[in-house]
Amino acid sequence: MAKLMLLKKAEISVPEDKKGKQIAVKESNITSLKNFFVSNYKPPVEMPSVTTTSFVDASPAPVSNMESPLPIEVSPLNMIDPSIIMPNNISEPEINPMNPVINSIVEEPTPVIENIPAIETPIMSAPQPMVLESAIVEPMEPEMPKEITSTPVIENSVPDIFNLPTPIIEEDEEGTNDTAEIKLVQDNDTLSDLTxxxxxxxxxxxxxxxxxxxxxxxxxxxxxxxxxxxxxxxxLEKSREVLKDTQAAAKIMSIHQERQNQIMNELNLGTNSLDDSKRVLQKETI
Amino acid sequence: MDEKVILVTPSGERVEKRLVCFFKSLDDDRPNIKNIPIMAIDTGALNGSNYVLEFFWEQNGMFQPINDEAAWNEVKKTIIDIINGNTEVAGVL
Structure with missing residues (x-):
């Protein structure tokens, strides 16, 4: 049994011009992988109110009692409620310290978030430091200090800043060269059929x-x-037909035999009658 | 619901991808990938009726193509293990 440690990161640094190895898998296998990945997330231990409400409240109403325009103290990623969802209709996904919405995170927690399943955005609950704005979390450097310059990267929010230029990780044009096939021999979910x-x-x-x-x-x-x-x-059918024919023939033969017997009887009677007539004629002649 | 990850290039370009699985193997019998973060991304592309997954592993602080055949074979074995349910999750980082 393979022993794995699951990882969670919101941002990954990749080279610009390289593409990854690829394999092709059945849809059911992708589902298995995703389910395995998601279902093994552990729910966050704490849900500090500092971050629980942030972007659920889409109201852009500014809060007047903002205390400081400087970077807001944000807990590490694993302290953030993963269920935070930024509505797509937020007009300003780029959040800076002056943004009143950020301020409302601290000042005006709302209970809306409580109804959202925590599993929805497990990737965002990773223990890596949270990075706001365009700062990048470099892999394997969990002690990197937090930078708060703009938008927190929040799963499912997909703000416009992510609709940025061409993907750098291109799909493999050669495709098949590095592609191994994972497929089910039979189209069912019995993984024993996996090849x-x-x-x-x-x-x-x-x-x-x-x-x-x-x-x-x-x-x-x-x-x-x-x-x-x-x-x-x-x-069998032929035999039945032959049997029927034989029975019919036997019946016919029986009728013919009976008729023949009748004819023979009549013939005997005629012969006897003729003999009688001959005797009578001989007597008369004598 | 799909998990998402943002891929960021050295030049700062960012692209959002659907994350399928993100793990590292702790197995001694897979020495080429042991303790190395490995990421599977759904490219959204199709190969016939199958979906194309793309894999990266972390090398020198950056996620890169898995250019080592032995490691790549171990990754594929691990993926099969996951699909077959032959895995034990030691924890989440």
Whole structure:
């Protein structure tokens, strides 16, 4: 059993001109991977009120009692309620320290967030330091100090700043070269049927081939049995017809025999009568 | 609901991607990827009827293509393990 540690980050630094290795998988397998990833998130331990309300309240009404225009103290990412959702209709996704919405985070917590399932944005509850504005969280440097210059990156919010230029991580044009196929032999969810073309070891491949051959043989036997059944049925039907014909012929023969007997009787009677007539004629002649 | 991750290039360009899985292996029998963060991204592309996943691993503080065949094979084995449910989650970072 593979032992894994799940990771959560909102931003990842990547090189500009390189593309990753790729594989192609069935939709059900992607779902399995996503479910595995999401379902193993642990719910955040704390939900400090400092951040629980922030962007749910979409009202742009400025708050007059802003205390400081300087960077707001923000807890690490794992202290942020992952269920924070920034409505898409927020007109100013870029939040600066002067933005009253930020101020309202501290000043005006609202209970709306309580109804939102915490699992919705688990990636944002990572323990890495939170980075606001365009600052980048460099991987493997969790102690990086927090910078608060603009928009906090919040899962599901997808503010306009993310609709930025062309993706740097291009999809593999060659596609198939580095692509291994993960597919289900049968289109169901039984993962025992999973095969990965590049990963099947020869023994498994041999077993699979044998199974295929056995299945093929079974199908052939089924076909032969079916053919034999049909043949037997046809012969049975013919036998029944012959039997019917034989019975009919026997009946006809019986009628003919009876008629023949009648004729013979009549003939005997005629013969006897003729004999009698001959005797009478001989007597008269004498 | 899809998990999202922002990919940021050295020049500051950012692009949002659908995150499928983000993990590191703790297995001793996968030495080439042990304790190395690995990220699977749904490219949104199709290969036939299958969906194309793209993988990166962290090297020198940056997520890069997995250019090591041994490591790449171990990644694929790990993905199969996850799909088959043959995994134990030691924790979340």
């Amino acid at each position: 990965l073309d590049e990963e099947l070891d020869p023994e498994l491949e041999e077993i699979k081939n044998r199974l295929d051959q056995v299945i093929l043989d079974l199908n052939n036997y089924k076909k032969k049995i079916k053919m034999l059944e049909n043949e037997v049925n046809q012969n």
